[in-house]
Amino acid sequence: MFLLISVVLTLWLSCAHGQGRTCDFPEIKHGSIYNENRYKKSFPADVGKYFYYTCEHSFVTPSQSLWTRINCTEEGWSPTPKCLRQCFFPWVENGQSTSSGQTHREGDVVHIVCNAGYSPPNGQSSIACGESGWSSPPECRRVYPQGRCGPPPPIDNGDTVSLPLPQYPPESAVEYKCQAYYVLQGDKHIVCRNGEWSEPPKCLGACVISEEMMQQHNIQLKWRQDRKLYTRTDDNIEFTCKYGYRPTTPNHTFRTTCHEGKVVYPHCE
The missing domain is CATH 2.10.70.10 (Complement Module, domain 1)
Structure with a gap:
C-alpha cells in the first residue's frame, strides 16, 4: 500500500x-x-x-x-x-516644451508651456503618448475671453459669405458657400460655443469632362457637343461612342454619375 x-x-x-x-x-x-x-x-x-x-x-x-x-x-x-507606440513631438507654435523635436514612447508624459494668450487643448498642460498617439494635439491655441471664438476655420473650395472678424462673441453664426460647381455637404452655418466653432461643412468636388479624357475612351457627350464640361457631385452624365466605334463596357456605364470629383468612364473600341 x-x-x-x-x-x-x-x-x-x-x-x-x-x-x-x-x-x-x-x-x-x-x-x-x-x-x-x-x-x-x-x-x-x-x-x-x-x-x-x-x-x-x-x-x-x-x-x-x-x-x-x-x-x-x-x-x-x-x-x-x-510593442510600444512612438510619438513624435513637434516644435510648438506659440509655446515651448523641452520635448520639442524628440520622439517619445508609449507611457511618456510631456509638459507644454504656452505663451501668454494661448492654451493647450482643453487647458491641459500635460499630454501623454498612448497606443493611439498623443492624448491631445501637441499645440497651443489662442485663448479668447468669455467664450469668444477666433476667425472661422477655412474650408477647401469654399469660403465664408462675409469677411471674417478677429473675434466673435458666443452664439455667433457664420455662413459658408462653395465655389462654382462644388456642392456643400453639412450645415452651411457654424456656431461659436464655449470658445470653439462647431464643425464646418465640406465642399464636394466638381467633375471636369475634357476632350482629352473622352478621346482616350473613344466617347463623346450624348446630348451636347461641348469639348469640356463641368458638372457637380451627384449630377448624371451620358456618353455615347464616337462614330465608327463600338461599346466595350456594359450599356449602363454610358450613364454615369459625378461623385466628389470623380467619374468612371465607359469605353469604346
Whole structure:
C-alpha cells in the first residue's frame, strides 16, 4: 500500500513539475515573430526555444531593437513581447516644451508651456503618448475671453459669405458657400460655443469632362457637343461612342454619375 502511494505521489509531482513547460504562440499586438507563417505551425514551443520579433511602423520593442529575442522559460516568454507606440513631438507654435523635436514612447508624459494668450487643448498642460498617439494635439491655441471664438476655420473650395472678424462673441453664426460647381455637404452655418466653432461643412468636388479624357475612351457627350464640361457631385452624365466605334463596357456605364470629383468612364473600341 505504501509503495502504491509513493508511486502515485511521484507521478503527481512529475506531472505538476512538467506543467507550463511549453509556450503558446505569442500574440503580439502591433508586432510579429520572424518568419511567422513558417514557424507558427511549430507551436507550442518547448522550454529553451527562442524566437525574434519585430514591431509595426510607429511602434518599437522595449529594447528599441529592430529584432528582439524572446525565450521560452518555465514561467513563459521572457522578456514578455510587446510593442510600444512612438510619438513624435513637434516644435510648438506659440509655446515651448523641452520635448520639442524628440520622439517619445508609449507611457511618456510631456509638459507644454504656452505663451501668454494661448492654451493647450482643453487647458491641459500635460499630454501623454498612448497606443493611439498623443492624448491631445501637441499645440497651443489662442485663448479668447468669455467664450469668444477666433476667425472661422477655412474650408477647401469654399469660403465664408462675409469677411471674417478677429473675434466673435458666443452664439455667433457664420455662413459658408462653395465655389462654382462644388456642392456643400453639412450645415452651411457654424456656431461659436464655449470658445470653439462647431464643425464646418465640406465642399464636394466638381467633375471636369475634357476632350482629352473622352478621346482616350473613344466617347463623346450624348446630348451636347461641348469639348469640356463641368458638372457637380451627384449630377448624371451620358456618353455615347464616337462614330465608327463600338461599346466595350456594359450599356449602363454610358450613364454615369459625378461623385466628389470623380467619374468612371465607359469605353469604346
